[in-house]
Amino acid sequence: MRLSLSTYEMELVRKQIGREPLESEWKVIDALWSEHCSYKSSKIFLRTFPTGGENVIMGIEDWQDAGAVDLGDGLALVLKVESHNHPSAIDPFNGAATGVGGIIRDIVSKGAKPIALLDMIRVGDLGSERNRWLLKGIISGIGFYGNSIGVPVVGGELSFDESYNDNPLVDVACAGIVKKDKIIPSVVKKSGLKLVLVGLTGIDGLGGASFASRKLSGEDEIGAVQIADPFAGKIIIDATLEVSDKVEAIKDLGGGGLAVAVTEMANGLGANIKLENVPLRVKEMTPEDIIVSETQERMLFAVEEGNVQSVCKSFEYYEYPCAVIGEITEDKIIRFTFEGKEIVSLPSELLLSPPLYMWGTSTERRGMKPRIAVEIGQAIRKVLTHPDMVSKEWAYSQFDYEVGISTVIKPGEADASLVKLPNGKFLALKGDANPELCLYNSYECGKAIFAEVYRNLATVGSIGVAAVDHLQFGDPRRPEVYQDFVNSVRGISEASKVLNVPIVGGKVSFYNENLRGEAIKPTPLIVMAGISEKFFRPKIDEDQYIVLLGITKDQLAGSLYHKLFGGEEETPNEILYEDLITSKFVTQLIREGKVEFVKDISKGGIIGSLWPIIVKGYSVSLNIDSIIGASRVESKLFSENGGRFILLTQNLEEIISRSRDNGIFSSQIGKVKGREKIGLSLNDKFLDLTEEVDKYYNFLEGMQ
Incomplete structure (x- = not known):
């Protein structure tokens, strides 16, 4: 036994x-x-989450299978996130498939009809045959179950890091709809x-x-x-x-x-x-x-x-x-x-x-790396060809994301997915994590991931109404692991309060380690749902002005640039009110039809946010000197600090004027150019990215 x-x-x-x-x-x-069922090492801290609100019908209550919020018109949204990490490490196909089945039954147990799934997948280095086997099995399992029962997989994440060798993370979230008096x-x-x-x-x-x-x-x-x-x-x-x-x-x-x-x-x-x-x-x-x-x-x-x-x-x-x-x-x-x-x-x-436990903690700083000298053009190419930045079409093309004919923004089209509801409104969904940042400062990371998902919803014209969390760490008895857990909870709780998005459910998963006993990078994850009155589909066209909202800071620790090139960098300090103000401003612009495309600035910094434009076959001109805030070129291009958006618009003067009236720093930093060349002009010096675009589309083709 x-x-x-x-x-x-x-x-x-x-x-x-x-x-x-x-x-x-x-x-x-x-x-x-068991930790899986009792939360004995986490419950004391989870009680700090703000779980109530005027629209909350069912929050984090003992033994409830999912949370629910009022959507108006007599409808309620039921939301839940779960994982099947250990099972997927042993049998990736059945581990992932049963994860989908389990989360769907959680939604159905509230009397709700499941309408959308998200999958957030993290595996190790694809140079390993085992990791490729795991990824293929996980994708096949999710597609097999979701496609068979007719619930669309409308979005998610696919990320790679050697931290997840042996122990992949397979998170699945589901949203359902029910009459609020029938829960x-x-x-x-x-x-x-x-x-x-x-x-x-x-x-x-x-x-x-x-x-x-x-x-x-x-x-x-x-x-x-x-x-x-x-x-x-x-x-x-x-x-x-x-x-x-x-x-x-x-x-x-x-x-x-x-x-x-x-x-x-x-x-x-x-x-x-x-x-x-x-x-x-x-x-x-x-x-x-x-x-x-x-x-x-x-x-x-x-x-x-x-x-x-x-x-x-x-x-x-x-x-x-x-x-x-x-x-x-x-x-x-x-x-x-x-x-x-x-x-x-x-x-x-x-x-x-x-029994409930509070384990010992450690404040030791971890993860800093020596700096690798790199020329800016080389840095751009390396960042844009990182596996996290490539097309994930290989994965989501195996999922039926249009079944039910309610999916209006599909995987890969925007920062969040959009699903039409029975009352004519639109439900936005997104899940996000940032393990690299959490390795350096889990408190700031907790704030940052919550704020990033909030911004992601704003890019499709939606305001967040409810969130669920999944907190994934190694052995909680290790002081550095437990410190990361406690600090991430503090950060998530603070962001939930400032952004006024209640946490209506969640999950904790400890003991995520490889076979050598090394913990995964701390990976708290947030899934958020938002509501929009209007459908917004992003559009890219030449001669659109590129507007940057928000201040860029000399804070590179935890960024993709820093992961690749190291350095004793400052960790981003998430100013949540900046996220709140800029997100609401962006949402208003979308509802008024003043912008054609919106991208929040996160992984890859400004360069990463311009990448979706370039991979569509356009070139982009960028004036580095017009980026407000940071003093160093690498920070201007690659910092991932929050509170910022890239907008494409023809209404340049109005947006600049109105943003300043709202206390938001803004500037025109460039323009979308034609399709005769594919690349990026940095202060008029052209960087051809045709080869990098080819890699973007072909990186995962060997997984077929």
Whole structure:
């Protein structure tokens, strides 16, 4: 029996229940007390997040599967982010596919129809055959599941860093729509309700929650990975939405299987479960394995007795297993029995109250590199051909991003995706992380990634209304790792308050390390949703003026330039009010039709923001001296400090005047030129980038 429980925790259990738990009970406690399910090393700090707001219907509440905000017109948005990092490191296809299935069921469990998916993928150096195998499997798994069930993958990220060798990060977010008075809770408040399980239970995914709460060992742990079945997943979606008005609560069976789903749904009450009633995929499964199996495509419903037959009838129509396996009780004991024999009998309070930890921290500065001398033209070429800057069409072309005919801005077209809602408004979605910056200053990074996603939504005319976070780190018992975690939470919390975007849900993933025991770069990630009244599609054309909003600073640490060329550089200081003011100004310009193209300045600095124009076949003239703020040329071109946008417009004088009236520094820094040459003119010195554009489109073609 392999457990993630510490000796201290095991002794704590013995004292609380006054006896030695059975092996089956240890497995249940291990699942409930795992980092994956309990947040025992993070919950104290997560409580600092601002989770409320006038539009928040369901925020970060114990055991709720997703958050929800009011969109007006009687509609609510349900939003969630999850990951399947460890499973994808073992079996990338099924690991990624079941990650998609799990996040979709989280949305459906609120009674919401899933309308859009985002995938944020980070893998190691593509020079490694294993990393190429991982990436191919991850992309195939996401495409297989999403395409099969008809939920569009409308955007995401694909990033590369040797930090993710052995331990890729596979984040998936999902958005759904539901009538706001029809949202279903994940927990119950009264006893006597019948517990109805739909789907077959098998031997895949055994101990998955525990597996996700410890380091990768290199041993064969394939049995902890669930197997994807999107065709069964489609039945789950349709039938669950059909019966949602007949149930009191819905819980997706994810990490920890029945052990976690039953305990969390009971919400401090008790439950009696008869394991012989559980429909099985594999005959003669042991009772212990039935309890902790994480087989996918299953849901748990709490149902009034009079509605049980009606609920099961909807699933039986699809010949999908549906069975009453137990009921909610008053006695606050979680019991699992098998043919009359008691397998587990544990207090709800014990299972839902693991010890909470605050580990030691370290303020040691890390990551600074010696400077490599480089000429500006060479630096531009190196930055623009970095794998993070190349076309990701190879990946998103494998996803059906137009199913449902509601996707109006598709992957690769802008900084955020845009989906049309049933009420005629538009939902903007984006996910972002910046592990390079977090390595240098995780507090500033926490602020910066939240602000960047906020700016990304502004580039399509949208204001953020809700966010979810995923905090991904190494072993929290390492002082430098825990310091990064704590500081990133501080930064995210501060940005959420200043930008007035509540955090309605999230996830923490620790123990992300390679097989040599080295932690990944700290990778907190933010997914944000925004609402726009107007559809805006970016347009690039020659003779457009290039306007820079915001001040460029001599702050290069954590930038792509600094990653490549090093130096003792200053870390960007995110001034959140600059992001707030410039984003709202940009949104207003878009709504008035005053700009044709907007790009926030982030990875690659100003050069990176001009790159989408150049790869469309245009040349760009750039006057370096007109860039306000920074004193050094490399800072002017490559600094990634926040609060800035590139605009393409024909309304130059009006925008310059109005920006200054709004307290925003602005200047014309260049112009879009014709297609006779492809490249960049720096103070009239032309840099031909034809070869770099070819690499942009062809870098990943060998992955086919």
